Amino acid sequence: MRRGRHTRTLLAALALGAGALLVAAPAAMAGAIFPESGGSPNADDISTLYEITFYIGLVIFIGVEGTLIWSLVKYRARRGGPPAEQIHGNTPLEVGWTMGAAAIVVVLAAVTFVYLDDITNPPASGPDGLQAAEAVQFAAINQTEPPGGEGLKIGVNGQQYLWRYDYPGDQPLFAYHEMVVPVNTTVLLEITSQDVAHSWWIPELGGKADALPGHVNETWFKISEPGVYSGQCAELCGDNHADMRATVRALPVAEYEAWAQQQRADIQEAQEALAEQRERREETETRQ
Numbered sequence: 450m451r452r453g454r455h456t457r458t459l460l461a462a463l464a465l466g467a468g469a470l471l472v473a474a475p476a477a478m479a480g481a482i483f484p485e486s487g488g489s490p491n492a493d494d495i496s497t498l499y500e501i502t503f504y505i506g507l508v509i510f511i512g513v514e515g516t517l518i519w520s521l522v523k524y525r526a527r528r529g530g531p532p533a534e535q536i537h538g539n540t541p542l543e544v545g546w547t548m549g550a551a552a553i554v555v556v557l558a559a560v561t562f563v564y565l566d567d568i569t570n571p572p573a574s575g576p577d578g579l580q581a582a583e584a585v586q587f588a589a590i591n592q593t594e595p596p597g598g599e600g601l602k603i604g605v606n607g608q609q610y611l612w613r614y615d616y617p618g619d620q621p622l623f624a625y626h627e628m629v630v631p632v633n634t635t636v637l638l639e640i641t642s643q644d645v646a647h648s649w650w651i652p653e654l655g656g657k658a659d660a661l662p663g664h665v666n667e668t669w670f671k672i673s674e675p676g677v678y679s680g681q682c683a684e685l686c687g688d689n690h691a692d693m694r695a696t697v698r699a700l701p702v703a704e705y706e707a708w709a710q711q712q713r714a715d716i717q718e719a720q721e722a723l724a725e726q727r728e729r730r731e732e733t734e735t736r737q
Contacts, residue, residue, distance in 0.1 A: 488653030488678050489670035491568045495656055498564045502557060509553070568655075571669035574600055575633030579702050600635035600669075603628065607640070607647030607660035609686060610693040620713050621720075627696045629712075631705035632672050640666045645687065651680035651697055659684065672699040 483503070486496035526533065579601055604615035605628075616622040630636050640649050640660045647660040654670040672678070682693035700708060 485652035488651070488672055488676075489655055490572065491655040491670065492653055494564045494568045498561060498568075501560055505553065505557065571600065571635045571637060572671060574635045574671070575673075577702065578634035579631040579705065600637050601630065602637045602639065603630070605638050605640040605649055605660065607642040607644075607649065607682070607686075607693075609644050610682075610689040612649070612693070612695050616709070618713075621716050622709055622713050623716070624712065626694075627698055629698050629700060629705060629708050630672065631702045632675055632699050634702070635669060635671045637669045638667065640668065646684050647682050647686050647693065648684035649680075649695065650683040651678050651695060653678050654680075654697060657683050670697075672697075675699050675701060675704075 484492070484496045484499050486492045524533065602617055606613040606615070611625055612628075614624045614628045616624075638649070638658070640658050641664060642660040642662045644662065646662075648657050649660055649666075649668070650657040651670070654672070655668060658666045658668040660666065676699055678697045678699070680695040680697075682690060682695070684690075686693065
């Protein structure tokens with residue numbers, strides 16, 4: 450008896466400790482109930498749609514469980530009381546809750562379609578966004594291009610256990626681990642994988658998108674304020690899956706252009722150094 454009480458006390462203490470750790474670590478509590486949002490309009494719409502559905506479900510849950518508890522208490526068996534009345538079918542009641550359930554489904558479907566358009570279709574870049582992106586051509590498969598064709602298209606390639614990002618332009622520009630983007634610019638992602646199934650997910654920037662070999666998935670985001678947004682591969686992709694993290698860093702347009710210029714220069718310098726190294730090795734092999 451005493452042992453069982455100690456076990457319950459230990460479990461309660463562990464539960465309280467875990468709750469205290471979550472409260473003390475805001476990052477761990479992020480998205481505990483609702484999807485994370487605040488980084489991109491589509492993430493905000495996803496979170497709002499989830500909250501509307503959650504609160505409608507909560508009202509239904511409280512109504513159903515409250516009625517059930519009230520009925521159990523009010524009509525409970527009493528010693529010496531009258532026998533319980535047996536009821537078999539109530540046509541008005543059954544028609545009522547059937548129509549009520551149908552009405553709830555219709556409301557949820559209508560609200561979903563209201564938000565779905567803004568979630569799936571990317572908006573135009575802001576007037577202070579990356580103007581150079583106007584010339585980018587989009588090869589949209591399922592996703593429409595932003596109004597006016599303004600946006601920045603970035604290729605996302607999942608590899609065990611990192612992400613590679615390829616930017617448009619005649620001169621090579623790519624990066625690993627961290628994607629750098631300009632603010633107020635609609636960024637369209639073409640996501641694929643070169644080995645196994647991965648899943649691109651930055652929670653504050655919208656929903657997940659699978660990265661699959663031989664297939665291209667598309668999604669988008671638009672960040673209004675400079676900042677860093679972190680995520681994690683959301684598909685178990687191997688032994689080091691936990692290390693396959695992703696980061697998006699949003700910069701003011703001028704800083705982004707400076708980063709891109711420096712990154713291109715670094716890539717060109719590295720390619721030239723590699724070419725010189727190869728030429729020296731070939732000359733050495735020829736002399737031998």
